[in-house]
Amino acid sequence: MYDDELAHERNYVDVLYGRLDELRAEKVEQLGEVRRAKSMGTHQNRSERDAFATLYENRLAQLNAVDDRLVFGRLDLDDGQARYIGRIGLLSEDLRQLLIDWRAPEAGTFYQATAFDRMGVRRRRHLLLKGRNVKAIEDDVLDHTMLVDGEHVQGEGALLAALNSKRTGRMNDIVGTIQAEQDRIIRSPLSGALVVQGGPGTGKTAVALHRAAYLLYTHRERLQSSGVLLVGPSNAFMKYIERVLPSLGETGVVMASVGNLFPGVQAKAPESAQTAELKGRIGMAKIVANAVANRQRLPQGDVRLDVEGTRLILSVRQVRRAREKAQATGLPHNEARVTFVKTLLRELTEQLREHIESAGAGNNADRSYLAEDVRSSRDVRVMLNLCWMPMTAQQLIDEMFSKPDILTAVTPNLSPEQRNLLVRAPGSPWSESDVPLLDEAAELLGDMDATGGRAQAHAESQRKRDLVNAEKAISNVNQQLEDSGVDGMLTAEQLADYNIVQAQSQTSAERALTDRTWAYGHVVVDEAQELSPMQWRVLVRRCPVKSFTIVGDIAQTSSASGATSWRQALTPFLGERWNVEELSVNYRTPRQIAEAAVRMANAAGQLVSAPKAVRDGEWEPVVDQVQASGVVAQVVAVMPEETAAVGGGLVAVIAPPSMVAEIAAALRAVYGSRIGHGAGSLEQDIVVIDPHEAKGLEFDGVIIVEPAALLAGAQGRVGDLYVAMTRPTRRLRLIGSAPLPRGIVE
Numbered sequence: 001m002y003d004d005e006l007a008h009e010r011n012y013v014d015v016l017y018g019r020l021d022e023l024r025a026e027k028v029e030q031l032g033e034v035r036r037a038k039s040m041g042t043h044q045n046r047s048e049r050d051a052f053a054t055l056y057e058n059r060l061a062q063l064n065a066v067d068d069r070l071v072f073g074r075l076d077l078d079d080g081q082a083r084y085i086g087r088i089g090l091l092s093e094d095l096r097q098l099l100i101d102w103r104a105p106e107a108g109t110f111y112q113a114t115a116f117d118r119m120g121v122r123r124r125r126h127l128l129l130k131g132r133n134v135k136a137i138e139d140d141v142l143d144h145t146m147l148v149d150g151e152h153v154q155g156e157g158a159l160l161a162a163l164n165s166k167r168t169g170r171m172n173d174i175v176g177t178i179q180a181e182q183d184r185i186i187r188s189p190l191s192g193a194l195v196v197q198g199g200p201g202t203g204k205t206a207v208a209l210h211r212a213a214y215l216l217y218t219h220r221e222r223l224q225s226s227g228v229l230l231v232g233p234s235n236a237f238m239k240y241i242e243r244v245l246p247s248l249g250e251t252g253v254v255m256a257s258v259g260n261l262f263p264g265v266q267a268k269a270p271e272s273a274q275t276a277e278l279k280g281r282i283g284m285a286k287i288v289a290n291a292v293a294n295r296q297r298l299p300q301g302d303v304r305l306d307v308e309g310t311r312l313i314l315s316v317r318q319v320r321r322a323r324e325k326a327q328a329t330g331l332p333h334n335e336a337r338v339t340f341v342k343t344l345l346r347e348l349t350e351q352l353r354e355h356i357e358s359a360g361a362g363n364n365a366d367r368s369y370l371a372e373d374v375r376s377s378r379d380v381r382v383m384l385n386l387c388w389m390p391m392t393a394q395q396l397i398d399e400m401f402s403k404p405d406i407l408t409a410v411t412p413n414l415s416p417e418q419r420n421l422l423v424r425a426p427g428s429p430w431s432e433s434d435v436p437l438l439d440e441a442a443e444l445l446g447d448m449d450a451t452g453g454r455a456q457a458h459a460e461s462q463r464k465r466d467l468v469n470a471e472k473a474i475s476n477v478n479q480q481l482e483d484s485g486v487d488g489m490l491t492a493e494q495l496a497d498y499n500i501v502q503a504q505s506q507t508s509a510e511r512a513l514t515d516r517t518w519a520y521g522h523v524v525v526d527e528a529q530e531l532s533p534m535q536w537r538v539l540v541r542r543c544p545v546k547s548f549t550i551v552g553d554i555a556q557t558s559s560a561s562g563a564t565s566w567r568q569a570l571t572p573f574l575g576e577r578w579n580v581e582e583l584s585v586n587y588r589t590p591r592q593i594a595e596a597a598v599r600m601a602n603a604a605g606q607l608v609s610a611p612k613a614v615r616d617g618e619w620e621p622v623v624d625q626v627q628a629s630g631v632v633a634q635v636v637a638v639m640p641e642e643t644a645a646v647g648g649g650l651v652a653v654i655a656p657p658s659m660v661a662e663i664a665a666a667l668r669a670v671y672g673s674r675i676g677h678g679a680g681s682l683e684q685d686i687v688v689i690d691p692h693e694a695k696g697l698e699f700d701g702v703i704i705v706e707p708a709a710l711l712a713g714a715q716g717r718v719g720d721l722y723v724a725m726t727r728p729t730r731r732l733r734l735i736g737s738a739p740l741p742r743g744i745v746e
């Protein structure tokens with residue numbers, strides 16, 4: 001019976017892959033045609049073909065990305081129909097529905113139906129595929145009275161198979177085994193802000209990613225042009241999750257870590273917790289505003305200016321009036337500067353004219369020449385800049401922190417100790433907490449190219465660069481071009497134009513990434529408990545309609561400027577327009593380890609919600625108490641045991657930041673290139689990282705070094721140690737010299 005069913009499903013799955021291959025071949029063919037015709041015809045024809053090429057390329061990329069485990073479920077309904085559920089929808093040539101996209105409303109019952117509320121489903125079947133092969137099938141018979149517990153996890157075998165699989169350093173989608181409480185959140189309405197609170201391992205990240213894919217599918221018209229932004233805590237985390245959305249058939253979500261939210265800046269310089277906390281306070285918005293105002297200055301007294309040998313006087317009163325006029329425009333600093341400069345140039349030109357006339361040089365002095373003389377006078381330019389300096393956000397923030405007189409002037413409410421936390425050398429690299437300050441500054445400064453002149457100059461120099469590149473490209477591919485018969489038809493000019501068309505045919509996601517003022521239709525924020533008030537300010541600016549999915553766990557907060565409650569974090573920005581949903585089952589950490597983490601947090605005085613662990617583990621946490629001088633050696637000594645215990649899975653050593661390099665070096669001396677250092681190397685089978693880098697990630701085995709130091713370093717929060725303890729999917733070992741924090745061992 002089982003074998004017959006399995007054979008039947010294998011046949012059906014073959015049909016589905018057959019159809020997928022056909023569609024792919026079709027797209028390859030269409031793409032080939034468009035490409036062959038690419039350089040022919042008018043500019044208009046070419047751009048149309050480019051648009052088609054982009055369309056076919058995207059569809060082909062989507063068809064390629066969904067190949068692995070294309071289909072994962074089947075529903076048998078009361079009316080006798082069967083529906084297959086998969087990563088994308090597929091129609092046969094005669095338009096029969098062969099496969100339903102998991103996000104379609106008709107697929108919802110696959111995740112929601114229970115024995116209590118069958119929703120018209122008689123049987124739910126999980127198809128467990130490896131690549132294209134059906135390895136097993138697993139049934140939930142719902143019109144049967146055998147399931148009495150409404151909380152019962154669905155498709156338990158499929159779920160456990162997924163949970164027990166070895167970690168690869170990359171997150172996988174959970175589309176085949178989404179649980180009912182997760183599905184409700186994934187499919188909840190687009191408008192307003194939804195907070196998804198849940199303990200470690202409850203699937204918050206998974207839910208956030210699947211929700212992004214769901215929203216794009218369901219609200220495609222609204223979201224395709226505005227886009228969805230997904231924000232995570234670090235580049236390593238973004239890398240960890242980057243494959244999930246493509247595997248769900250979505251490539252259009254813009255992903256950025258909090259350090260990359262300001263276009264052109266990759267903020268990753270380390271800084272102290274106190275400095276980051278101070279820079280995350282909402283009061284920094286006023287400080288940045290002060291810094292901008294500080295660049296709209298009055299001279300100490302009237303100033304003499306030399307214009308082509310004539311002395312002109314610029315009075316304080318004139319500057320003040322011009323400043324008021326410019327400020328009254330309500331425009332940002334750089335854009336309002338145009339009014340300021342025009343007003344004073346006009347007045348100085350007038351003065352120059354009067355001067356020349358009264359000196360008897362006649363009254364026919366040409367006004368445009370005089371204006372040019374005034375504009376090009378060095379004295380005038382210096383003075384105008386001193387009074388109203390055009391600035392980029394980067395210059396403003398860099399100078400504010402590196403020039404003590406400016407810092408003092410713009411921070412009247414800070415103490416000297418606080419200013420000491422902020423001061424730094426000019427040109428210092430950017431840290432994460434600078435990003436909101438840059439964004440604030442850019443908002444207040446406006447466009448540097450307000451006059452248009454620079455923008456044009458920039459476009460021209462870009463075109464020159466394109467031409468040079470095109471020439472190089474042509475000389476490189478000359479032979480190929482000859483071979484393909486297009487020699488003589490393609491000039492550098494044409495190729496450069498082609499690049500411009502390419503740029504114009506960028507998807508909105510690509511454009512959004514480089515445009516600070518882009519307004520997204522929806523923003524998904526992961527590890528949201530870590531965000532400072534200033535970071536929230538940036539995110540609200542990125543999504544003026546305030547449509548958010550906010551995912552996090554207050555108990556895991558470890559940054560000093562992070563949230564202690566959702567209300568405290570969100571009310572200033574979202575008012576009362578947000579709802580909380582909770583996830584209650586821990587899918588990652590085995591029961592023994594999850595319980596030890598909760599006991600530790602409670603013993604340290606922090607009450608954390610304790611999600612129910614879905615699995616029992618094989619081991620209690622293992623503890624090694626050693627001399628301080630022997631800690632690193634112990635990590636090296638136990639490594640064979642730890643890697644063997646997880647059967648060659650991933651092992652992470654999570655240590656205080658000050659010890660990471662030393663431990664990595666000691667391990668590398670034995671294991672060589674098997675050791676990854678830092679979160680950028682998660683695909684190595686042993687990695688050494690600090691708790692900040694470990695946020696959001698998971699490993700088969702974890703060794704925590706000096707747990708007491710992680711607790712002590714966290715300024716009254718359990719976040720760091722709690723995060724570290726809840727990373728393993730199988731085994732946890734703690735190695736320390738100081739007494740073990742209470743609660744870990746019962």
Ligand SMILES: Nc1ncnc2c1ncn2[C@@H]1O[C@H](COP(=O)(O)OP(=O)(O)OP(=O)(O)O)[C@@H](O)[C@H]1O
Nearest residue numbers: 174177178179200201202203204205206587588696
């Ligand atoms: N329904 C599910 N089916 C299969 N695996 C799941 C399911 N839900 C969660 N998981 C798995 O559980 C693990 C934890 O999920 P995830 O990382 O999303 O949790 P989290 O709540 O974001 O955790 P943390 O807050 O600790 O970072 C992942 O391996 C994820 O794939």
